[in-house]
Amino acid sequence: MFTLHSIPNAFTNGECEVILKALFDAPTDEARLIGQKRDYSHRNSELVWIDEVAGMEWVMERLIDLVRQANKDRFGFDLREFSESPQVAIYKASVGGHFSWHSDIGSSPTAARRKLTLVLQLSDPETYEGGNLEIMPGTKILTAERAQGCVSIFPSFTLHQVTAVTSGTRYSMTVWAHGPPFQ
Numbered sequence: 666m667f668t669l670h671s672i673p674n675a676f677t678n679g680e681c682e683v684i685l686k687a688l689f690d691a692p693t694d695e696a697r698l699i700g701q702k703r704d705y706s707h708r709n710s711e712l713v714w715i716d717e718v719a720g721m722e723w724v725m726e727r728l729i730d731l732v733r734q735a736n737k738d739r740f741g742f743d744l745r746e747f748s749e750s751p752q753v754a755i756y757k758a759s760v761g762g763h764f765s766w767h768s769d770i771g772s773s774p775t776a777a778r779r780k781l782t783l784v785l786q787l788s789d790p791e792t793y794e795g796g797n798l799e800i801m802p803g804t805k806i807l808t809a810e811r812a813q814g815c816v817s818i819f820p821s822f823t824l825h826q827v828t829a830v831t832s833g834t835r836y837s838m839t840v841w842a843h844g845p846p847f848q
């Protein structure tokens with residue numbers, strides 16, 4: 666139950682390319698850790714908030730549908746809202762893009778309410794090397810499907826990481842569903 670839920674072809678390749686194209690005009694910011702100072706040894710990626718990109722409403726609608734269905738089929742969590750904009754993370758091999766082992770539940774009021782994490786693979790897997798999303802729901806490490814358009818959903822407390830991108834650039838989109846904190 667508390668494992669990795671994978672949805673192949675949640676978005677078509679064409680839809681992923683439309684999203685990537687829309688991003689190129691959007692402002693970017695360097696990724697910062699929740700409640701912590703910038704620390705390149707832990708995470709090195711740039712971020713774009715989808716709420717700031719024009720014409721992305723359909724993306725949010727799709728993500729909500731995917732989370733709802735996955736929660737119904739698999740998790741059964743008490744989910745109440747999506748309090749944060751989906752984020753696109755950009756991991757560049759040129760700067761050692763990666764994100765070390767972490768859980769998405771943090772101490773800020775919003776991060777404390779994260780219950781499900783959804784990650785969408787936006788990039789064609791042929792365009793980068795490394796950059797695997799690894800998830801540790803138990804004692805074994807699972808590698809998320811790399812196919813473009815594939816969605817991975819897991820409980821936000823689950824440890825996960827993105828290994829270093831060794832060539833090219835990897836784009837992924839993350840969104841969280843929120844609800845009463847786990848206790």
Ligand SMILES: O=C(O)CCC(=O)C(=O)O
Nearest residue numbers: 754769784798827837839
């Ligand atoms: O890029 C990914 O695959 C995962 C991103 C992530 O773990 C996060 O934003 O918390």
Ligand SMILES: [Fe+2]
Nearest residue numbers: 767768769825
């Ligand atoms: Fe994460």
